[in-house]
Amino acid sequence: MLSAGAWARAAxxxxxxxxxxxxxxxxxxxxxxxAPGRGxxxxxxxxxxxxxxxxxxxxxxxxxxxxxxxxxxxxxxxxRRAARPCSLTPSSAPRDLLARTxxxxxxxxxxxxxxxxxxRILAAATAVFAERDFHQVHVSEVxxxxxxxxxxxxxxxxxxxxxxxxxxxxxxEGLAAEVEQAAEADAPPGAVLEEIVLRILRFxxxxxxxxxxxxxxxQRYARAARERRRRVRQAIERALVRHRxxxxxxxxxxxxxxLGLARAxxxxxxxxxxxxxxxxxxxxxxxxxxxxxxxxxxRRRRVVG
Numbered sequence: 001m002l003s004a005g006a007w008a009r010a011a012x013x014x015x016x017x018x019x020x021x022x023x024x025x026x027x028x029x030x031x032x033x034x035a036p037g038r039g040x041x042x043x044x045x046x047x048x049x050x051x052x053x054x055x056x057x058x059x060x061x062x063x064x065x066x067x068x069x070x071x072x073x074x075x076x077x078x079x080r081r082a083a084r085p086c087s088l089t090p091s092s093a094p095r096d097l098l099a100r101t102x103x104x105x106x107x108x109x110x111x112x113x114x115x116x117x118x119x120r121i122l123a124a125a126t127a128v129f130a131e132r133d134f135h136q137v138h139v140s141e142v143x144x145x146x147x148x149x150x151x152x153x154x155x156x157x158x159x160x161x162x163x164x165x166x167x168x169x170x171x172x173e174g175l176a177a178e179v180e181q182a183a184e185a186d187a188p189p190g191a192v193l194e195e196i197v198l199r200i201l202r203f204x205x206x207x208x209x210x211x212x213x214x215x216x217x218x219q220r221y222a223r224a225a226r227e228r229r230r231r232v233r234q235a236i237e238r239a240l241v242r243h244r245x246x247x248x249x250x251x252x253x254x255x256x257x258x259l260g261l262a263r264a265x266x267x268x269x270x271x272x273x274x275x276x277x278x279x280x281x282x283x284x285x286x287x288x289x290x291x292x293x294x295x296x297x298x299r300r301r302r303v304v305g
Contacts, residue, residue: 117148117152117156118156120146120147120148121142121143121146121148121152121153121156121157121163122166122167122170123146123170124142124143124145124146125142125146125163125164125166125167126167126170126171127145128141128142128145129164129167129168130171130207133209134160134164137160137164139153139154139160139163142163165217168210168213168214168217169224171203172214172228173228175199175200175203176228176231176232178199179196179199179200179232179235179236180231180232180235182195182196182199183196183235183236183238183239184235184238184239188243189239189243189245189287190283190287192239192243193239193258193283193286193287194279194280194282194283195279196235196236196239196258197258197261197262197265197279197282197283198275198276198279200259200262200266201262201265201266201275201278201279202275204266205266205269205275208266208267211263211266211267232259233252233255233256233259236254236255236258236259237251237252237254237255240254240255245287257286258282258286261282261285261286262282265278265279265281265282
């Protein structure tokens with residue numbers, strides 16, 4: 001019979017071949033046996049021991065042995081997995097599968113989420129820049145108001161200048177849309193023109209420095225600025241033509257004249273003045289000239305009557 005040391009040396013020498021490096025002595029040799037390992041040889045040892053026990057004890061399970069688990073069909077050696085609950089209806093299952101597997105659908109969903117996040121950042125930046133000047137605004141405040149991290153803001157707008165330019169573009173696009181909407185209103189000509197001028201005055205009333213900023217921006221990005229000016233001018237021209245105030249080649253000059261008067265009101269108003277008051281003055285000066293615009297309201301009503 002081999003000693004424990006001799007058996008350990010033999011087991012270590014032949015362990016890689018037979019998987020017996022840490023299992024103790026062979027049957028009938030040595031005094032101790034180590035637990036079988038977890039490899040293939042270990043599973044074979046446990047299987048032989050289980051068969052021997054069942055033959056000797058009439059099929060009873062060994063004390064302390066784990067219960068056998070049913071194997072999944074088609075998966076030798078695997079465990080049966082519980083079925084996952086499925087909440088899809090037959091009609092929604094193909095659509096949901098397409099939404100999760102089609103690359104084009106995945107790309108559209110990802111792009112739409114990015115656009116929503118970018119619009120949220122732009123809306124927050126527009127509100128913050130409307131409250132304070134450029135140098136008083138911190139990117140962290142924009143991120144906090146948009147509900148995103150500061151790094152996310154820099155992911156969409158690498159610099160603060162880019163963020164400010166994006167907010168300015170979004171604001172000018174909104175202003176152009178408001179002017180187009182006001183020009184299509186079903187109202188008398190004076191009321192339509194006054195609403196157009198009022199939309200412009202309200203945008204720049206507390207921020208006259210934006211006029212200079214917009215001019216610099218239009219010089220740097222001439223193509224986008226030219227397209228936006230064209231939209232505003234054409235909206236005013238359509239209103240003038242619809243109400244028979246200008247026609248032909250004169251309508252372009254008439255629209256530019258109205259925008260120029262609005263710009264003068266933005267630069268020359270006093271701090272206590274209201275944009276609604278100046279919008280009426282601008283339209284009266286535009287429609288009736290300087291002499292009629294200075295007449296008292298009562299006299300104008302008497303002349304018109």
